[in-house]
Amino acid sequence: xxxxxxxxxxxxxxxxxxxxxxxxxxxxxxxxxxxxxxxxxxxxxxxxxxxxxxxxxxxxxxxxxxxxxxxxxxxxxxxxxxxxxxxxxxxxxxxxxxxxxxxxxxxxxxxxxxxxxxxxxxxxxxxxxxxxxxxxxxxxxxxxxxxxxxxxxxxxxxxxxxxxxxxxxxxxxxxxxxxxxxxxxxxxxxxxxxxxxxxxxxxxxxxxxxxxxxxxxxxxxxxxxxxxxxxxxxxxxxxxxxxxxxxxxxxxxxxxxxxxxxxxxxxxxxxxxxxxxxxxxxxxxxxxxxxxxxxxxxxxxxxxxxxxxxxxxxxxxxxxxxxxxxxxxxxxxxxxxxxxxxxxxxxxxxxxxxxxxxxxxxxxxx
Amino acid sequence: xxxxxxxxxxxxxxxxxxxxxxxxxxxxxxxxxxxxxxxxxxxxxxxxxxxxxxxxxxxxxxxxxxxxxxxxxxxxxxxxxxxxxxxxxxxxxxxxxxxx
Amino acid sequence: xxxxxxxxxxxxxxxxxxxxxxxxxxxxxxxxxxxxxxxxxxxxxxxxxxxxxxxxxxxxxxxxxxxxxxxxxxxxxxxxxxxxxxxxxxxxxxxxxxxxxxxxxxxxxxxxxxxxxxxxxxxxxxxxxxxxxxxxxxxxxxxxxxxxxxxxxxxxxxxxxxxxxxxxxxxxxxxxxxxxxxxxxxxxxxxxxxxxxxxxxxxxxxxxxxxxxxxxxxxxxxxxxxxxxxxxxxxxxxxxxxxxxxxxxxxxxxxxxxxxxxxxxxxxxxxxxxxxxxxxxxxxxxxxxxxxxxxxxxxxxxxxxxxxxxxxxxxxxxxxxxxxxxxxxxxxxxxxxxxxxxxxxxxxxxxxxxxxxxxxxxxxxxxxxxxxxxxxxxxxxxxxxxxxxxxxxxxxxxxxxxxxxxxxxxxxxxxxxxxxxxxxxxxxxxxxxxxxxxxxxxxxxxxxxxxxxxxxxxxxxxxx
Numbered sequence: 061x062x063x064x065x066x067x068x069x070x071x072x073x074x075x076x077x078x079x080x081x082x083x084x085x086x087x088x089x090x091x092x093x094x095x096x097x098x099x100x101x102x103x104x105x106x107x108x109x110x111x112x113x114x115x116x117x118x119x120x121x122x123x124x125x126x127x128x129x130x131x132x133x134x135x136x137x138x139x140x141x142x143x144x145x146x147x148x149x150x151x152x153x154x155x156x157x158x159x160x161x162x163x164x165x166x167x168x169x170x171x172x173x174x175x176x177x178x179x180x181x182x183x184x185x186x187x188x189x190x191x192x193x194x195x196x197x198x199x200x201x202x203x204x205x206x207x208x209x210x211x212x213x214x215x216x217x218x219x220x221x222x223x224x225x226x227x228x229x230x231x232x233x234x235x236x237x238x239x240x241x242x243x244x245x246x247x248x249x250x251x252x253x254x255x256x257x258x259x260x261x262x263x264x265x266x267x268x269x270x271x272x273x274x275x276x277x278x279x280x281x282x283x284x285x286x287x288x289x290x291x292x293x294x295x296x297x298x299x300x301x302x303x304x305x306x307x308x309x310x311x312x313x314x315x316x317x318x319x320x321x322x323x324x325x326x327x328x329x330x331x332x333x334x335x336x337x338x339x340x341x342x343x344x345x346x347x348x349x350x351x352x353x354x355x356x357x358x359x360x361x362x363x364x365x366x367x368x369x370x371x372x373x374x375x376x377x378x379x380x381x382x383x384x385x386x387x388x389x390x391x392x393x394x395x396x397x398x399x400x401x402x403x404x405x406x407x408x409x410x411x412x413x414x415x416x417x418x419x420x421x422x423x424x425x426x
Numbered sequence: 427x428x429x430x431x432x433x434x435x436x437x438x439x440x441x442x443x444x445x446x447x448x449x450x451x452x453x454x455x456x457x458x459x460x461x462x463x464x465x466x467x468x469x470x471x472x473x474x475x476x477x478x479x480x481x482x483x484x485x486x487x488x489x490x491x492x493x494x495x496x497x498x499x500x501x502x503x504x505x506x507x508x509x510x511x512x513x514x515x516x517x518x519x520x521x522x523x524x525x526x
Numbered sequence: 527x528x529x530x531x532x533x534x535x536x537x538x539x540x541x542x543x544x545x546x547x548x549x550x551x552x553x554x555x556x557x558x559x560x561x562x563x564x565x566x567x568x569x570x571x572x573x574x575x576x577x578x579x580x581x582x583x584x585x586x587x588x589x590x591x592x593x594x595x596x597x598x599x600x601x602x603x604x605x606x607x608x609x610x611x612x613x614x615x616x617x618x619x620x621x622x623x624x625x626x627x628x629x630x631x632x633x634x635x636x637x638x639x640x641x642x643x644x645x646x647x648x649x650x651x652x653x654x655x656x657x658x659x660x661x662x663x664x665x666x667x668x669x670x671x672x673x674x675x676x677x678x679x680x681x682x683x684x685x686x687x688x689x690x691x692x693x694x695x696x697x698x699x700x701x702x703x704x705x706x707x708x709x710x711x712x713x714x715x716x717x718x719x720x721x722x723x724x725x726x727x728x729x730x731x732x733x734x735x736x737x738x739x740x741x742x743x744x745x746x747x748x749x750x751x752x753x754x755x756x757x758x759x760x761x762x763x764x765x766x767x768x769x770x771x772x773x774x775x776x777x778x779x780x781x782x783x784x785x786x787x788x789x790x791x792x793x794x795x796x797x798x799x800x801x802x803x804x805x806x807x808x809x810x811x812x813x814x815x816x817x818x819x820x821x822x823x824x825x826x827x828x829x830x831x832x833x834x835x836x837x838x839x840x841x842x843x844x845x846x847x848x849x850x851x852x853x854x855x856x857x858x859x860x861x862x863x864x865x866x867x868x869x870x871x872x873x874x875x876x877x878x879x880x881x882x883x884x885x886x887x888x889x890x891x892x893x894x895x896x897x898x899x900x901x902x903x904x905x906x907x908x909x910x911x912x913x914x915x916x917x918x919x920x921x922x923x924x925x926x927x928x929x930x931x932x933x934x935x936x937x938x939x940x941x942x943x944x945x946x947x948x949x950x951x952x953x954x955x956x957x958x959x960x961x962x963x964x965x966x967x968x969x970x971x972x973x974x975x976x977x978x979x980x981x982x983x984x985x986x987x988x989x990x
Contacts, residue, residue, distance in 0.1 A: 070919070095922025095962055102928045221929045224918045236919040296501055296936060296972065297475040297520040314931070315475055315520060319975075332967055334612050334620050334629070334981065341978035352976030353499045356969055357936045432655065432777035434697055436579065436670035461669035469654050469759050476906040480758050482654030484903070484941075486661035487567055488560055488609075488971070489642050489788070491904060491936035492652075500974060506560065506609075 063089040063233065065406075066251050066261035068240050068275065071101035072216065072391040074267035075223035076398035077406075079138075082230040084403055089259055090227065091238040091251065093271070098287070098330060100269055100391060103362020105292060105320045106216040106312065107305060108148065108393050111155055111183060111208035115169055118176040119417045120371050123397060125180070128210050130396035135214065138222040141229065146215065146222050147313040153211030154191075154306040156202050156347055163204050170206065182209040197301050199349045205306070213305040215313050216392045235259070240268075243279055245380050263382045263406065269365045270328070272387050280379030282420050285387055287328055287363035290321035291336040293344075295354040308347050317351060319344040323364075330361040364389050368423060374405065374415040385420070431467040442511040446495075453509045460486060460493045460505035463515075471495055471504060475520040494518050530556045530603075531853055533619055533632035535610050535791060538566020539593055539835045540827025541638035543842035544849075545604075546596030551850035554601050556630060558608040558621055560971075564594045566640055567660060568835045571668045582694040583667060584687075586730075586835070593839065612968035613795055617822065620968070620981070627977040634822050634849055637792055638842060641785035641828035644807070645941045646680060646892045647901045647909070650754025651781060655761075659688050659782030672697040673778035677763045679752060680783040681706040681886040683731050688780065690734040693741040701744040701774050703765055705783065705889040708748065714885035724878025746772070750891065754779055783889040786944060787829045793966040795820050801958040804883050805832055806893070807944060808963060814869075815848035816841055824849060837875040840868050893948055901949070902942040904935020912946055916953035922962045923947055936972055939964040 065081055067074045070092025078088045093099075108131050114120030128150065135146040157163035167185055174181035186194065187204045194207075228234060239254040243264060251259045266272050266279060276283025297315030305311075309319045322336045337359055345352045365387055367373050372388030384406060388394055397413075404412040439454035446468055453462040460483045463471065470480040471493050483493040486505050493504040501518045532548055534541045537559035545557045557564075565572045569590025580588045597604050605623060612620040617632045643658040650656065659678060665671040672692055676699045678685045689699050714721075721728055738745070751766040755773075762775045786807040789799060797818040799808040809831040812818055816826045826845045827838035844865055851861040895901060897910030907930050915926040923939075923946045926932055932946055933939035939946075943964050951961040 092919065095920075095924050096965075099928075102924070217928045217931075221915075221918065224929075228918065234919050237921050293975075295975065296518075299519050331614075333614060334618065334968070334978075335983075337612075337968070338978045338980075338982035341975040342982040345975055345979050352974065352979065354975050355501055355936070355972035356975055356978060357972045358934060358938070358967070359969065360967055432674055433665070433671040434674050434695075436672065436695065458669050461665050461671055464665070465669070465671055471654075474906060479652065479906070480654050481652065482759075483657060484652075484661060485643065485658050486664040487642075489937060489940045491972075494936070508562065 062260045063087045064262045065089070065265060066091065066249060066259050066263075067265045067267055068251070069267035069269060069271065070224075070234060070236070071099055071267070071269060072220055072223065072395055073269070073386060073388065073398060074265070075220070075227055076391075076395040077265055077267060077386060077402055078227050078232050079223055079230070080399040080403040081406070082227060082232050084407070087231070088227070089233040089235065089261065091240055091253065091259065092234060092236045093239060094237045098270055098328070098363050100362055100365055101216065101220050103290070103292065103330075103360055104216050104392055105290070105318065106213050106310070106392060107153065107307075108150065108212045108214050109153065109390065110210040111153070111170070111206065113390070114371075115173060117369075117371060117417060118173060121173060121177060121181070123372075124390065124393055125210055126401070127394045127397035128212065130400050131212070131214070134396040134399055138219070138226055142222045142225045144218065144222060144225075146218050148212065148214045150210070150212030151304060152207050152209045153213065153304050154205040154207055156205045156306050156308055158201050158203060158346065160203055163206070166206060183207060195303055197348045197350050199345070199347055201346045207304070211305070213310050214392060219392065219395065240275060243275070243383070245382070249382065263384070265384045265386055265406070267386045269387065270363060272385060276385060279383045279385070280377040281375060281385045282423055283373070283385060283387070284368055284423055285365050288366045289324040289326050289330060289361050290364055291324075291332045291340060291359060291361045292321050293319040293337060293340050293356050293359045295319075295351070296357050298354060301350060302348065306347070309344050309351070316357070317344075317354060328363065330363050332359045332361045372418050373420060374402070374418045375420040431465050433465050435465050442509060444509065444511070444513040444515060446515045447517055455509060455511070457509045458505060459507040459509050459513075462509050463504060472517045527618070527629050527631045529631035529633070530554045531632070532556070532634050532636060532849055533558065533617070533630060534636045534638055536566065536638035536640055536827070536829070537561065537564040537604065538568060538638060538640050538827060538838065539590070540838040540842035541566070541636070542593040542597060543839040544636055544638065544826055544846040545602050546593070546599065547843045547846035548849055549599040549601040551846065552601070552855040553850060553853060556603045556605060556632070557597070558605045558610055558619070560607065560609040562607045564597060564604065564606070565590050567664060569593065570664055575667055579670065582691050584691070587667070609971050610791065611970045611973045613791060622973055622977060625977070627973065627981045629981070633853065634824060636816070636824040636826060636845055636849070637829060638825070638827045638838075639788045639791050639829040641832060642788045642940055643782060644784045644786045644888060645901075645945050646781040646783050646889060647895045647899050647945055648752045648754065648781070648892050649896070649899050650756065650760065652900055652903055653754055653756050654759045655756070655777055656754055656779045656781065659684055659780040660785070662688055662780040663691070666691060666695065673699075673780070675700055675776045676778040676780055677701050677703060677774050677776045678780045678782070679703045679763060680781055680889055682782055682784050683727070683882060683886065684782050686731060686734040686738060689738045689743060693737055693743070698738070698741045698743050700776055701746065702738070703749045703752070703763060704745065704747045705749055705752070706747060706886050710887055711885050714881050717880040717884060720877040721881035723874060727878045727882070752889070752891065783892060784886065785828065785832055787831060788940070789829065790938065790940065790966050790970050792818065792823070792825060792829070793963065794968060794970060795823055797823060797825070799963065802831060804880065806888050808958070814844070816845035817848065833876060833879060837872060840872045840875065844868050844872070894952060895945070901945045902932035902935065904937050905931040907932040907942070909945070909949055912949040913953050916950055920950065921954060921956070923950060923964050926950065927964065933964050938966065938970070
């Protein structure tokens with residue numbers, strides 16, 4: 061056995077877990093794909109987000125809150141270790157509304173969730189004028205917003221880079237350009253790659269995003285993940301225009317305005333489309349009219365990794381104990397939990413988080 | 427008073443008035459804007475939003491985006507525009523966001 | 527949305543020739559070009575300029591008028607000043623003209639998007655006053671501007687052409703600092719018989735060199751250690767020649783070490799590209815008619831591999847013949863009959879290429895820049911950054927893009943892509959093909975959100 065843990069997938073999810081395990085003195089080998097692989101870690105929106113998560117499953121709301129609370133320390137530790145800032149702002153975020161009806165309906169749902177969470181759900185409703193004080197560029201069509209104080213945003217690419225650097229610095233072995241084709245467990249685990257590489261490991265974590273749908277069943281998982289396309293736009297670098305992030309737009313630390321995102325069920329097609337770009341542009345301009353004059357410099361499509369109910373899956377294999385499936389849509393928000401808390405769960409520590417609601421048992425056998 | 431230009435102009439063309447960063451300039455009507463600004467002695471078109479370094483036209487064919495200027499609130503490539511009477515041209519403000 | 531048999535993107539020699547041939551054969555053609563007048567870069571503004579300074583620019587330039595004349599055909603719609611920013615399946619082409627977004631449909635698309643200067647990252651290349659040699663030529667052609675105190679740096683026949691034109695305009699360059707060596711020339715000589723078949727190019731090159739020499743322009747070959755000095759603008763070029771360091775004070779530096787295909791549009795459509803070792807660039811994979819592996823997408827001209835203006839013109843006509851046959855306007859036999867002389871002319875045009883490619887190889891120190899040199903002009907990423915990202919596991923340019931933003935700026939990798947691929951290939955011990963290139967996506971050129979929103983049919987009042 062060469063390594064305590066082999067992690068299949070070198071995106072933010074896999075590297076966050078690897079980082080947490082290395083920090084506990086365990087040995088880790090990460091097997092990552094190639095330059096052209098679908099990579100949600102490169103295409104995500106970059107929010108560290110609480111509101112609207114877990115409306116039907118308070119435990120998911122809590123898990124997101126817990127991660128948001130840990131994010132500051134996580135980013136600081138990574139920055140200190142790598143000498144490179146991982147930009148993070150947690151000064152709240154908005155859910156912008158163009159009609160009183162949708163605003164009111166959302167507030168009611170939030171109030172219900174707040175009660176289930178024992179009151180820990182700090183949000184306030186801003187009418188148009190109050191919002192305008194916070195966001196001078198907000199457009200007249202925005203009737204108001206829910207400002208949730210636990211929301212924020214990060215630079216997901218700098219997070220990815222910091223994790224890639226720090227995992228190596230702590231002695232993690234990262235093998236790139238690998239496609240894992242088979243996992244067997246004669247005694248301990250043996251992972252075989254398409255190029256002939258073989259890795260022996262005590263435990264295996266499947267954190268391969270959409271790749272889990274293919275590999276999962278071989279390890280005894282249902283792994284019912286599907287792609288959902290999100291198109292995202294980013295403008296030229298602009299002077300400060302937006303203070304707090306929303307699901308519609310955020311101003312990234314480099315200055316560009318990032319605009320998102322579509323929700324499209326189009327399989328493994330990550331292209332962008334003119335109707336997609338135009339729809340997003342129109343919505344962003346309705347929210348911030350000054351954006352009409354901004355130049356769109358880049359756009360991309362990325363594939364969300366979605367389970368049937370949109371929640372994460374944390375599952376140990378029943379047929380191959382020691383193999384774990386870790387997959388979620390919100391890899392950035394949950395990165396701090398994955399780094400700080402998931403290792404306890406993987407190691408079966410006394411203090412391990414209760415992740416039962418995220419097991420695969422919630423999916424009906426098909 | 428225009429600074430001395432590093433370029434010699436072969437053509438004589440009727441001039442129109444424009445403003446670049448607050449300075450009035452007489453430029454050849456209908457000329458390529460980037461070329462006309464260079465000929466008028468404008469050596470710096472913008473500062474980069476990353477490091478604040480000065481930039482001026484590099485490729486003159488719409489590919490490099492170093493000749494970006496702001497006109498009517500929109501940042502455009504000067505090498506893809508023509509000189510028109512009354513243009514008000516300024517350096518793009520994107521750089522003012524950059525944090526050190 | 528209007529639909530046409532054929533939409534051609536780019537009104538240079540390939541695009542203009544293809545449009546004229548296709549229209550003659552009965553196709554309805556729309557030609558889109560981002561410049562306000564036809565000609566491409568090689569024949570830029572030729573209709574207006576030929577009379578003004580045809581004597582300076584030469585007969586090869588004036589030839590462009592025969593191509594612009596071919597556009598006056600009832601079946602050709604030439605949309606000038608139209609910047610294409612998306613080509614999608616179907617085909618649906620989105621472009622900007624006069625500040626507004628518009629769309630056009632096409633059964634077939636011919637990409638004739640031409641070439642770009644090969645990026646030449648040497649210390650100081652981002653300073654104001656440093657431009658591509660192509661830019662120098664465009665300034666002269668279109669605007670009648672000649673640099674008063676210029677140094678021409680790099681390698682390739684284009685440098686001689688510009689120098690000769692500057693001499694004719696009465697303002698010779700201060701010096702020509704060339705990076706090719708005598709051994710490059712010897713290596714090239716084994717392709718001399720090919721070059722002799724394309725003897726016109728050699729003869730022109732020698733005549734230009736004689737013209738430059740007569741004007742007393744200093745010439746240095748085999749120069750190394752290129753460095754442009756200056757704080758806020760170019761002030762001097764420093765280099766080493768035969769073991770001695772030289773410094774030439776100047777206000778303008780024109781860089782050139784070859785041109786490379788502009789592959790942005792083709793890559794956005796998923797056309798397969800392969801590394802061409804002799805030309806040190808990626809070329810699209812095409813059949814003899816310019817047909818790509820994406821059904822319905824054709825390509826012609828320097829965007830398919832550098833061959834020059836004449837070769838581009840021929841390739842444009844060949845593609846048009848195939849398109850006319852494919853769309854049922856002529857028979858295969860008629861296509862082949864018309865194509866036969868074009869195929870031989872193409873072979874003649876190509877004959878001189880291997881000699882030129884080997885005699886004027888890209889400048890070695892710009893192909894593998896020192897760590898401190900900026901390679902991505904937009905995001906100001908250095909060669910050393912790319913090498914560090916390789917050490918962090920980046921196998922390809924899309925990963926370094928995510929790590930350090932190289933290729934994320936408004937030029938979308940046009941002036942860093944090949945450098946990043948070369949640096950990663952070297953650092954990872956891979957070939958350029960294994961390393962790959964940026965994933966190019968719309969918008970191919972920046973477009974304002976207002977224009978985009980105005981094309982949103984879901985909400986008509988969004989772009990007010």
